[in-house]
Amino acid sequence: xxxxxxxxxxxxxxxxxxxxxxxxxxxxxxxxxxxxxxxxxxxxxxxxxxxxxxxxxxxxxxxxxxxxxxxxxxxxxxxxxxxxxxxxxxxxxxxxxxxxxxxxxxxxxxxxxxxxxxxxxxxxxxxxxxxxxxxxxxxxxxxxxxxxxxxxxxxxxxxxxxxxxxxxxxxxxxxxxxxxxxxxxxxxxxxxxxxxxxxxxxxxxxxxxxxxxxxxxxxxxxxxxxxxxxxxxxxxxxxxxxxxxxxxxxxxxxxxxxxxxxxxxxxxxxxxxxxxxxxxxxxxxxxxxxxxxxxxxxxxxxxxxxxxxxxxxxxxxxxxxxxxxxxxxxxxxxxxxxxxxxxxxxxxxxxxxxxxxxxxxxxxxxxxxxxxxxxxxxxxxxx
Amino acid sequence: xxxxxxxxxxxxxxxxxxxxxxxxxxxxxxxxxxxxxxxxxxxxxxxxxxxxxxxxxxxxxxxxxxxxxxxxxxxxxxxxxxxxxxxxxxxxxxxxxxxxxxxxxxxxxxxxxxxxxxxxxxxxxxxxxxxxxxxxxxxxxxxxxxxxxxxxxxxxxxxxxxxxxxxxxxxxxxxxxxxxxxxxxxxxxxxxxxxxxxxxxxxxxxxxxxxxxxxxxxxxxxxxxxxxxxxxxxxxxxxxxxxxxxxxxxxxxxxxxxxxxxxxxxxxxxxxxxxxxxx
Ligand SMILES: Cc1ncc(C[n+]2csc(CCOP(=O)(O)OP(=O)(O)O)c2C)c(N)n1
Ligand code: SF4
Ligand SMILES: [Mg+2]
Numbered sequence: 001x002x003x004x005x006x007x008x009x010x011x012x013x014x015x016x017x018x019x020x021x022x023x024x025x026x027x028x029x030x031x032x033x034x035x036x037x038x039x040x041x042x043x044x045x046x047x048x049x050x051x052x053x054x055x056x057x058x059x060x061x062x063x064x065x066x067x068x069x070x071x072x073x074x075x076x077x078x079x080x081x082x083x084x085x086x087x088x089x090x091x092x093x094x095x096x097x098x099x100x101x102x103x104x105x106x107x108x109x110x111x112x113x114x115x116x117x118x119x120x121x122x123x124x125x126x127x128x129x130x131x132x133x134x135x136x137x138x139x140x141x142x143x144x145x146x147x148x149x150x151x152x153x154x155x156x157x158x159x160x161x162x163x164x165x166x167x168x169x170x171x172x173x174x175x176x177x178x179x180x181x182x183x184x185x186x187x188x189x190x191x192x193x194x195x196x197x198x199x200x201x202x203x204x205x206x207x208x209x210x211x212x213x214x215x216x217x218x219x220x221x222x223x224x225x226x227x228x229x230x231x232x233x234x235x236x237x238x239x240x241x242x243x244x245x246x247x248x249x250x251x252x253x254x255x256x257x258x259x260x261x262x263x264x265x266x267x268x269x270x271x272x273x274x275x276x277x278x279x280x281x282x283x284x285x286x287x288x289x290x291x292x293x294x295x296x297x298x299x300x301x302x303x304x305x306x307x308x309x310x311x312x313x314x315x316x317x318x319x320x321x322x323x324x325x326x327x328x329x330x331x332x333x334x335x336x337x338x339x340x341x342x343x344x345x346x347x348x349x350x351x352x353x354x355x356x357x358x359x360x361x362x363x364x365x366x367x368x369x370x371x372x373x374x375x376x377x378x379x380x381x382x383x
Numbered sequence: 384x385x386x387x388x389x390x391x392x393x394x395x396x397x398x399x400x401x402x403x404x405x406x407x408x409x410x411x412x413x414x415x416x417x418x419x420x421x422x423x424x425x426x427x428x429x430x431x432x433x434x435x436x437x438x439x440x441x442x443x444x445x446x447x448x449x450x451x452x453x454x455x456x457x458x459x460x461x462x463x464x465x466x467x468x469x470x471x472x473x474x475x476x477x478x479x480x481x482x483x484x485x486x487x488x489x490x491x492x493x494x495x496x497x498x499x500x501x502x503x504x505x506x507x508x509x510x511x512x513x514x515x516x517x518x519x520x521x522x523x524x525x526x527x528x529x530x531x532x533x534x535x536x537x538x539x540x541x542x543x544x545x546x547x548x549x550x551x552x553x554x555x556x557x558x559x560x561x562x563x564x565x566x567x568x569x570x571x572x573x574x575x576x577x578x579x580x581x582x583x584x585x586x587x588x589x590x591x592x593x594x595x596x597x598x599x600x601x602x603x604x605x606x607x608x609x610x611x612x613x614x615x616x617x618x619x620x621x622x623x624x625x626x627x628x629x630x631x632x633x634x635x636x637x638x639x640x641x642x643x644x645x646x647x648x649x650x651x652x653x654x655x656x657x658x659x660x661x662x
Contacts, residue, residue: 030473032465032468051659054660056473058468060465061494064461064465065462065495066465068458068459068468069465070469071458071469072469072470072471073473074469075469075470075473076469076470076473076477077473077474078474094459095458224474225454225474226454226474229454230433230452230455231455232449232454233457234448234449234456235457235459243400244449
């Protein structure tokens with residue numbers, strides 16, 4: 001196998017393994033992690049594959065260290081990732097915030113299990129969706145993708161790297177135990193170099209370089225350590241030079257840019273799958289493993305003559321606000337099956353703004369919804 | 384009559400972000416002199432400054448990275464070492480230096496300290512031990528001597544402190560030294576040595592914190608603590624780290640305690656890569 005050999009072809013593999021292979025195909029050459037069910041298989045695969053392609057795998061002493069190590073590695077110009085689940089995701093939050101503040105491209109896969117605390121270590125949930133959005137302190141924007149199959153674990157890991165490089169922001173792959181552990185056919189295409197984004201690089205000489213040059217637009221060029229730029233970056237509020245400035249004005253300028261670079265590009269970031277939404281009276285909004293069950297329920301409803309549709313969120317953050325606002329006046333209800341006691345339903349309700357009902361179909365975790373439960377909700381709302 | 388000698392620039396100005404001076408440190412603080420030693424050691428060790436990366440955590444000592452005109456990273460409290468680990472493994476050509484405080488490296492970051500030493504990752508750690516958390520107003524920490532007063536040990540500290548050279552040597556560091564900021568020449572030489580030595584090098588630097596530690600412990604000015612270093616320190620190169628424990632008023636053993644050879648993390652990783660790629 002040559003140094004940059006990504007796997008190509010058709011494979012039968014689980015979602016975690018497909019995630020690792022997607023990372024290799026995306027050019028990821030650094031992984032730092034700490035074992036945790038149900039994400040361990042990502043680390044195990046990376047420990048086998050990265051040495052084969054000349055990359056670095058390191059098992060750190062905890063998830064705090066793992067998160068920091070990928071940030072450090074990213075500043076050397078390497079594409080870096082980690083993978084974890086609930087307890088580890090919680091430990092990573094402070095330094096996810098550091099990644100946001102330093103504008104460091106990296107990918108963090110969270111293979112969700114049921115919580116809070118140790119919860120159900122081996123069983124599925126989707127309880128970390130709001131944590132993905134707001135888990136670190138302070139106000140920021142993040143990008144989070146939700147795969148619904150091993151195939152998407154592969155594809156969306158590549159997308160995650162591309163978005164993180166393009167916008168200089170940590171990107172979250174919010175998978176769940178069911179998708180991480182299920183095995184299915186995964187087609188790994190040969191990824192063309194042109195399909196891979198890389199962070200903007202400085203075009204000026206070191207003397208003129210500003211690490212957070214806001215004149216360069218919302219995403220400033222990023223130097224690499226050891227490249228002669230002798231730059232400074234800090235988790236403190238900073239100016240274009242990367243120097244700390246402890247004023248409300250500096251905070252205003254910085255936070256607006258950090259948020260706006262995602263907000264104003266939301267249209268380019270958001271990915272949705274829609275089935276029968278255009279003429280639907282009832283739209284099921286779902287994501288991840290729950291969306292697979294919803295897909296079946298929507299099909300059954302259509303068979304019964306109900307005008308049902310599925311809006312699958314591939315990007316949960318930024319949230320598809322515009323699409324929900326557009327649909328709200330046209331539909332009777334949105335139905336939101338999710339494996340938690342109500343997270344994305346709040347977003348749907350906010351955007352529906354009273355124009356359509358937003359109905360939660362909750363599940364506390366440990367297993368998935370019965371298709372019948374979702375179908376019943378569709379029938380009731382279609383009446 | 385003596386003439387005042389004025390100089391426009393200092394030889395290490397090229398390594399300083401002079402546009403950020405004045406710095407935040409108090410008069411009499413030990414962090415500045417230790418920083419000066421580090422900057423001079425870069426030249427003494429003949430490093431390519433473009434390949435030096437400095438990583439700090441949070442604290443008064445954690446502000447060092449911000450004043451150094453090299454690739455410099457001001458991270459989160461306690462996490463300089465794992466961040467530095469990513470830098471070093473991402474680009475093994477970098478000479479990675481962690482410059483931070485006792486609370487940062489040993490309390491909240493203590494786990495990373497022992498594991499970094501265990502891995503023998505090639506980097507240099509300069510740990511300013513001012514016996515307390517300076518930045519947050521002088522609370523006790525894992526290096527505060529027994530009976531010392533602090534903002535959170537108003538009746539005297541009732542916890543035993545770490546003996547840092549012993550901890551780090553036992554964890555696997557291949558270079559371990561301790562100096563005070565009174566020992567400027569020795570410190571500079573020692574940092575230069577550590578910078579060129581492969582493997583995990585750890586230098587504990589005792590420095591005064593008159594503002595929040597000294598004034599609670601009968602050492603109200605920086606000079607008072609410097610005088611106490613002068614009276615109490617003994618140079619014992621090669622001393623067994625287990626014998627160099629510090630106490631409130633006892634002797635301060637300084638010197639180079641450990642200087643041994645052991646393959647670095649990167650050496651071992653390369654060996655593994657060879658096994659993988661050359662069947
Ligand atoms: C997670 C977290 N907890 C607490 C703090 C508050 N804090 C800032 S600096 C510091 C202690 C610094 O002590 P030390 O590393 O010894 O540095 P010094 O100021 O003494 O040089 C603390 C507790 C923080 N910034 N982050
Ligand atoms: S509080 Fe102490 S450690 Fe901080 S700058 Fe002042 S003297 Fe130095
Ligand atoms: Mg301190």
